Amino acid sequence: MPGAKVIVNQNACIGCGMCVKVCPAGVFKIVNGKSHAVRPDACLVCRACITHCPTNCITIKPREYEPIRRLYE
Amino acid sequence: MSKVYLARSRLRKLEAEESLPNKLIKLLREAGIEDVIQKGNIVAIKVHVGDMSNSGYRYIRPIFVRKVVELVRSLGGIPFVTDTWGLKHIESAVKNGFNYATLNAAVIPANGIKENFYYMVKVPNAFHIEEVQVAGNIYDADVLINFAHSKGHPSCGYGGAIKNLAMGCISYKTRGEIHELEKKDDIGACFQEGMIDATRAVLSNKRGKAIHINYIMDVQPMCDCAPYSDNPIVPDIGIAVSTDIIALEKATLDLIDNAPPAPYSIAEKLNLKPGDNKFFKIHKKDPYIQVRAGEKAGLGTQRYELVEI
Numbered sequence: 001m002p003g004a005k006v007i008v009n010q011n012a013c014i015g016c017g018m019c020v021k022v023c024p025a026g027v028f029k030i031v032n033g034k035s036h037a038v039r040p041d042a043c044l045v046c047r048a049c050i051t052h053c054p055t056n057c058i059t060i061k062p063r064e065y066e067p068i069r070r071l072y073e
Numbered sequence: 074m075s076k077v078y079l080a081r082s083r084l085r086k087l088e089a090e091e092s093l094p095n096k097l098i099k100l101l102r103e104a105g106i107e108d109v110i111q112k113g114n115i116v117a118i119k120v121h122v123g124d125m126s127n128s129g130y131r132y133i134r135p136i137f138v139r140k141v142v143e144l145v146r147s148l149g150g151i152p153f154v155t156d157t158w159g160l161k162h163i164e165s166a167v168k169n170g171f172n173y174a175t176l177n178a179a180v181i182p183a184n185g186i187k188e189n190f191y192y193m194v195k196v197p198n199a200f201h202i203e204e205v206q207v208a209g210n211i212y213d214a215d216v217l218i219n220f221a222h223s224k225g226h227p228s229c230g231y232g233g234a235i236k237n238l239a240m241g242c243i244s245y246k247t248r249g250e251i252h253e254l255e256k257k258d259d260i261g262a263c264f265q266e267g268m269i270d271a272t273r274a275v276l277s278n279k280r281g282k283a284i285h286i287n288y289i290m291d292v293q294p295m296c297d298c299a300p301y302s303d304n305p306i307v308p309d310i311g312i313a314v315s316t317d318i319i320a321l322e323k324a325t326l327d328l329i330d331n332a333p334p335a336p337y338s339i340a341e342k343l344n345l346k347p348g349d350n351k352f353f354k355i356h357k358k359d360p361y362i363q364v365r366a367g368e369k370a371g372l373g374t375q376r377y378e379l380v381e382i
Contacts, residue, residue, distance in 0.1 A: 024249035044252040048245035050125070051159035051188050065227035067357040068294065071339055 004045055005061040006037035012057035019049040019058060075317035077324040077377045078104045082290060082311040093290075094140045097312050099382055101144060101284065104314040109284050110216050112149030117214035118142065119183065119237055121222055121297040122156045122166035131291035131302040133222050135170040137312075141218060141286075142178045152178045155210055157241050157248075160186040184208035184244055191244040194274040200266035200366065201254055205274035206244035217242075217276075217283040219318070223325050225294040225306070228252070229261045229268065230352035231360035232296055233325055234285040234318050235367060238275040239268035247271060261358035269366045272318070276372070287313045287325045294339050294355055306340035306351060307332035319373030323364050326352075 006027055008019075015033040025042040028035050028049065035058075037043075049058045064072075080096035089095060110116060118141055123132040138154060145152040154171060156162055159182050166172070171180050184190050190209035196202060211217060221237035229236065240248055251271060257263040276283055289310040293303050310328050315321035333347050334340035345351050352360045368375050 022245070024246060024253075044249040046245045046249040046252060047158055048188065048249070051161060051245065056161070062299075065356070068225075068227050068355060071294075071342065071355070 003041045003063045004043040005063070006040040006043055007059040007061070008035045008037055009057040009059070010034055012055045014055055016054060018052045018054065022048040022052045024048070074376045074378055075315060075320035075374050076104070076380050077313055077315040077317070077320050079313045079324070079328075079379055079381050080311050081381065082309045093312060094136050096382065097137055097140050098144050100312060100314045101141070101286075103380070103382055104284060104316060106144065106284055107148060109282055109316070110145060110148045110150045114150045114215035115213070116145045116150040116152045116216040116218060117183075117211050118145070118152055118154045118178070118218045118220055119211065119242060120154060120156060120171070120220045121237065121241065122162065122171045122180070123169040124298050124300045125158070125162060125165050126300045127165055127168045128300040129297060129302045131224070131293045131305070132169065132297045133220065133288045135175045137288065138171065138220065139176050141220060142176050145218070146177070150216065153210070154178050154180045155183045157183045157188065157208060157243070159184075159188045181210060183210050183242055188245045194277050196270045196274050199270040200370070201263060202247065202250055202267050202270040205271050206247045207274050207277075208242045208244065211242040211275060212278065215282060217279050219283060219285040221285070221287055222291070222297055223287045223289045223329065224292055224296060225352050225355055226296045227356050228255055228358065229265050229360060229363060230356045230358035231326060233287045234321050235268055235272050235363050239271040242275045243271050259357070260362070262362050265363035266366045268363055269370050269372065272367065272372060273370055276318075284314065284316055285318045285321050287321055289313060289325055289328060292329060304338040305335050306338045306345070306355070308335050315377070317373035317377070319364055319367045319375060320377035322367070323375045324377045324379055326360055326364065
């Protein structure tokens, strides 16, 4: 299943809202002038936010799928 | 019955012509690239240029892409090398060894600097996705050389020629829609059918103008987009080429499944044997679903003749 750890560097974010606009899954929300990943479980790992972010402040770490993750434990 | 041309990486003689980059040229000629490229054609060479953090390393070696570029130029074509995810991915491509200096061709984003350049293509009788946003530069290219790396993938078990087009030659919106399909079942069936819808759209204006390559080397368990690489699950096999994408994928999966597990790999840890459906055992997703769905959708046939050069 998709889903990811989505990190927004709060120091670099300028709150432009581009990630909110392009995200097909509603992961982001602007709170107090900064973007926050409020629904990371909904992330589809399409990386549109990374492509569009003008300050390059978003990092996505896809959640590893259960079958393969178990092989590396 | 479709022909799939295979060059094994194993050397038969200590000669330059026997080395795989040179055999790739021979393979493409055997597979009929001269009928695909006309003088003056703009030729897209779609590869996966590796992960964004420059941490993985088991993607296609740039020397092979350069060989394809040179062949395209010798046939009078105008090549460019391309991948998705916008300009930021092209920046990582440069660091991963894909650039004008190494390839002798421009490396450009498939669908614009921020993935907003696409054409909407309707897919009649689609499994799931009736409208696909096809990457603009892929759609506009006269010829598509689909140069894929065969490896494992957690969403569909395996990714090769089909996935290189389905997930790599579309917009972020269509990519999200295909990933959304993963939520529908546990074996990756809907996801793989969605990939077939997208592949049909990408190839919709490339009848007789596309050729597919599977680089069956460094067959690692995870995708080239992951920020890590692991040891290959089978020994290096070689490169396979066909104008029939379904025959190519079927032949590739058969070659990998019939191969012995590689030492020091996750396949060895799992005690996999020749004949096992290896990607299913690793990812719990059956990769043959995409092949069957593709055949059903009319993209090609699973019946192939393997021609070794």
